[in-house]
Amino acid sequence: xxxxxxxxxxxxxxxKLSKKESELSLRILNSIEINGSINQQELSKIxxxxxxxxx
Amino acid sequence: MKLxxxxxxxxxxxxxxxxxxxxxxxxxxxxxIRAENGxxxxxxxxxxxxxxxxxxxxxxxxxxxxxxxxxxxxLLTLGSTVKAKVEIxxxxxxxxxxxxxxxxxxxxxxxxxxxxxxxxxxxxxxxxNQNRTRDEIDKFMNNMIAENIRGFxxxxxxRYMDLFKNSKHESxxxxxxxxxxxxxxxDLDETIKALDLLMKQVSNETNDRKLASKLRNTLNDIExxxxxxxxxxxxxxxxxxxxxxxxxxxxxQKRKANEIEEYRSVLEEIKSNEDxxxxxEFELQKEMGDLKLDAKSILKSRxxxxxxxxNYNIFRExxxxxxxxxxxxxxxxxxxKCICGDDLSTDKxxxxxxxxxxxxxxxxxxxxxxxxxxxxxxxxRSSKDNKNQFxxxxxxxxxxxxxxxxxxxxxxxxxxxxPFEGLKVQELIDNNNxxxxxxxxxINSNKIDIDKWKLETELLRDKxxxxxxxxxxxxxxxxxxNNEKYKYDLYSSTKTNLLKLKEEYLIEAQQNISQxxxxxxxxxxxxxxxxxxxxLKINSEYQIQAFNNxxxxxxxxxxxxxxxxxxxxFTMGLTAVASSAKPTxxxxxxxxxxxxxxxKSNRSRLIQTMPEAVIQWILTPMDTELTxxxxxxxxxxxxxxxxxxxxxxNELSEIKLIDNLSELxxxxx
Numbered sequence: 001x002x003x004x005x006x007x008x009x010x011x012x013x014x015x016k017l018s019k020k021e022s023e024l025s026l027r028i029l030n031s032i033e034i035n036g037s038i039n040q041q042e043l044s045k046i047x048x049x050x051x052x053x054x055x
Numbered sequence: 056m057k058l059x060x061x062x063x064x065x066x067x068x069x070x071x072x073x074x075x076x077x078x079x080x081x082x083x084x085x086x087x088i089r090a091e092n093g094x095x096x097x098x099x100x101x102x103x104x105x106x107x108x109x110x111x112x113x114x115x116x117x118x119x120x121x122x123x124x125x126x127x128x129x130l131l132t133l134g135s136t137v138k139a140k141v142e143i144x145x146x147x148x149x150x151x152x153x154x155x156x157x158x159x160x161x162x163x164x165x166x167x168x169x170x171x172x173x174x175x176x177x178x179x180x181x182x183x184n185q186n187r188t189r190d191e192i193d194k195f196m197n198n199m200i201a202e203n204i205r206g207f208x209x210x211x212x213x214r215y216m217d218l219f220k221n222s223k224h225e226s227x228x229x230x231x232x233x234x235x236x237x238x239x240x241x242d243l244d245e246t247i248k249a250l251d252l253l254m255k256q257v258s259n260e261t262n263d264r265k266l267a268s269k270l271r272n273t274l275n276d277i278e279x280x281x282x283x284x285x286x287x288x289x290x291x292x293x294x295x296x297x298x299x300x301x302x303x304x305x306x307x308q309k310r311k312a313n314e315i316e317e318y319r320s321v322l323e324e325i326k327s328n329e330d331x332x333x334x335x336e337f338e339l340q341k342e343m344g345d346l347k348l349d350a351k352s353i354l355k356s357r358x359x360x361x362x363x364x365x366n367y368n369i370f371r372e373x374x375x376x377x378x379x380x381x382x383x384x385x386x387x388x389x390x391x392k393c394i395c396g397d398d399l400s401t402d403k404x405x406x407x408x409x410x411x412x413x414x415x416x417x418x419x420x421x422x423x424x425x426x427x428x429x430x431x432x433x434x435x436r437s438s439k440d441n442k443n444q445f446x447x448x449x450x451x452x453x454x455x456x457x458x459x460x461x462x463x464x465x466x467x468x469x470x471x472x473x474p475f476e477g478l479k480v481q482e483l484i485d486n487n488n489x490x491x492x493x494x495x496x497x498i499n500s501n502k503i504d505i506d507k508w509k510l511e512t513e514l515l516r517d518k519x520x521x522x523x524x525x526x527x528x529x530x531x532x533x534x535x536x537n538n539e540k541y542k543y544d545l546y547s548s549t550k551t552n553l554l555k556l557k558e559e560y561l562i563e564a565q566q567n568i569s570q571x572x573x574x575x576x577x578x579x580x581x582x583x584x585x586x587x588x589x590x591l592k593i594n595s596e597y598q599i600q601a602f603n604n605x606x607x608x609x610x611x612x613x614x615x616x617x618x619x620x621x622x623x624x625f626t627m628g629l630t631a632v633a634s635s636a637k638p639t640x641x642x643x644x645x646x647x648x649x650x651x652x653x654x655k656s657n658r659s660r661l662i663q664t665m666p667e668a669v670i671q672w673i674l675t676p677m678d679t680e681l682t683x684x685x686x687x688x689x690x691x692x693x694x695x696x697x698x699x700x701x702x703x704x705n706e707l708s709e710i711k712l713i714d715n716l717s718e719l720x721x722x723x724x
Contacts, residue, residue, distance in 0.1 A: 009242065009243065009556075012556055013553075013556070016552065016555075016556060017549065017552045017553075018548075020545055020549075021545065021548060021549040021552055024250075024545065024546070024549050025246055025549055025553060028245075028246045028249045028250070029242055029246050031249075032242055032245050032246070032249075038245055038248060038249045038252070043249055043252065043253070046253075047253055047256060050542060050545075
């Protein structure tokens with residue numbers, strides 16, 4: 001069930017958000033742990049990576 | 056998914072091995088497990104949850120005991136170690152599965168403990184052991200029935216009533232939580248929260264004093280207003296809780312009032328019977344009087360009717376001696392001989408006795424002794440007119456007496472039905488009406504406060520919304536100074552778009568759940584109820600609403616039973632949306648004490664509807680929920696495949712298979 005719904009969420013993000021926005025959202029979504037909270041380390045990593053990509 | 060069987064070994068109240076086979080035939084898909092209170096019906100549901108999903112904490116049941124030992128306690132004697140086992144067989148996608156879970160408990164020096172972390176699990180597919188770890192099995196099972204809908208499939212009637220009480224603040228929050236979890240809004244929320252954090256990271260610090268102070272002030276104001284909203288919400292919750300309680304008291308009183316009203320109709324019936332009795336007694340008196348007036352001629356006619364073979368001399372002799380013609384009759388009765396010489400028949404005797412009774416009460420009976428010949432003539436003459444008159448009088452009187460008798464009997468039965476003294480009913484009705492008025496007044500005055508606070512909350516939210524815009528601007532400015540504007544804008548626009556997506560999801564889900572719940576509700580409602588309740592809806596505040604034909608919201612006015620049906624419909628709606636199915640669900644529905652709040656007509660509706668709506672329906676009703684009435688209703692559906700009885704025996708219980716519903720009726724009798 002979770003997977004199906006997540007798939008729908010992923011599809012919607014891809015369709016309704018810009019490329020950069022959806023990339024960012026999906027990275028964060030994937031960093032959410034099974035218990036549903038944000039992984040701080042992952043988040044910092046995402047921020048650093050974005051920097052590296054020279055937005 | 057269909058459940059095939061549940062096997063328990065030394066599990067809770069069930070010492071030794073017990074097995075329940077579930078009705079899984081599409082045409083016979085109902086399993087009834089009837090239990091007396093405390094016989095372990097909830098234990099059956101817990102065993103299902105434990106066996107299938109490894110659940111050891113049961114949020115959906117009202118269990119107070121934290122120290123939940125699954126191993127049958129009487130076996131845990133000093134120094135012993137005992138295993139409890141739950142084995143469940145089910146079918147999914149044409150494959151047969153079996154999950155076995157085993158837990159161990161021991162009694163060391165009188166302290167009983169159970170290691171819930173060390174549960175052994177076996178998992179078979181089509182008879183072959185899959186050698187899977189516990190985590191793998193749990194994940195597999197979770198994929199089959201996700202945790203978020205489990206609570207709805209394993210349904211506790213009592214808890215769900217609480218959840219769906221109208222306008223209850225916590226219920227709404229709880230529902231919101233469930234729905235959002237179901238739709239995976241949690242993940243979306245977390246992502247939005249993460250974006251907030253990222254936005255903060257690039258816009259929090261600046262050397263620009265003015266901007267820093269503006270940001271600080273805005274954040275403070277937001278914080279302040281949020282706090283105010285929280286405070287208001289606390290007050291609101293309290294008032295709403297109070298109103299719910301008052302509403303419950305009101306409902307109770309109303310129910311009592313209706314009960315009294317019901318007796319009022321009985322009393323009215325008694326009263327109208329009494330009036331009829333009075334009227335009939337009056338008629339009776341009149342007829343008796345007429346009869347007495349006519350007794351003379353009637354008496355003559357009666358004597359005449361036996362004259363055919365009259366022993367003239369005896370009659371003559373006797374009547375000459377007597378000064379009252381009633382003596383003639385007495386003489387006939389005493390001698391037990393008819394004037395004709397034959398023995399008196401019972402009929403004739405009865406007739407004469409009645410005649411005598413009437414005659415002796417009359418003041419108008421003349422003596423016949425001295426003018427016998429004249430009287431004989433008169434008898435001859437009057438008998439022609441009066442031959443049937445006595446019969447007519449008698450028939451009429453007899454009818455009146457029977458009528459009075461039956462009215463009195465009826466009134467006696469009606470009196471028996473009333474649990475209180477008839478005279479007090481009006482008093483009770485007046486008291487109740489007064490109480491009801493007072494309670495309604497209290498509810499209404501609270502509602503005024505509630506509405507006021509809701510408005511205040513809305514105003515505060517508006518303020519916060521405006522402050523959020525200011526905050527966004529300031530943070531944007533700071534980000535620009537920090538050369539992070541591009542990042543900030545990306546975070547911000549992503550957040551805005553995700554919020555929009557969330558909004559869309561919620562509206563879509565709300566509409567779908569509404570629609571499906573409404574479809575199901577219509578199936579559960581009686582034709583009568585359908586005329587007064589036209590639609591069931593869930594609004595954007597996750598509040599269940601019911602509307603009448605005039606589009607007026609009437610949820611609060613529904614009966615407890617209707618509310619429970621609404622909650623069941625809502626459950627089915629949620630489940631259907633979650634499983635993207637039609638308002639039939641491909642999961643078994645297991646209901647604990649499902650009918651305690653339903654009246655007979657609603658029970659029979661539910662019994663008719665549910666077997667068609669779910670793939671499998673497993674119920675654990677209390678003995679009071681499964682009486683002859685419900686059993687007959689189940690019988691009519693021809694859907695019941697398996698029947699069990701949970702029998703309590705001190706600390707233990709037994710599971711007894713019953714062949715059919717007729718046998719169940721016999722056994723419980």
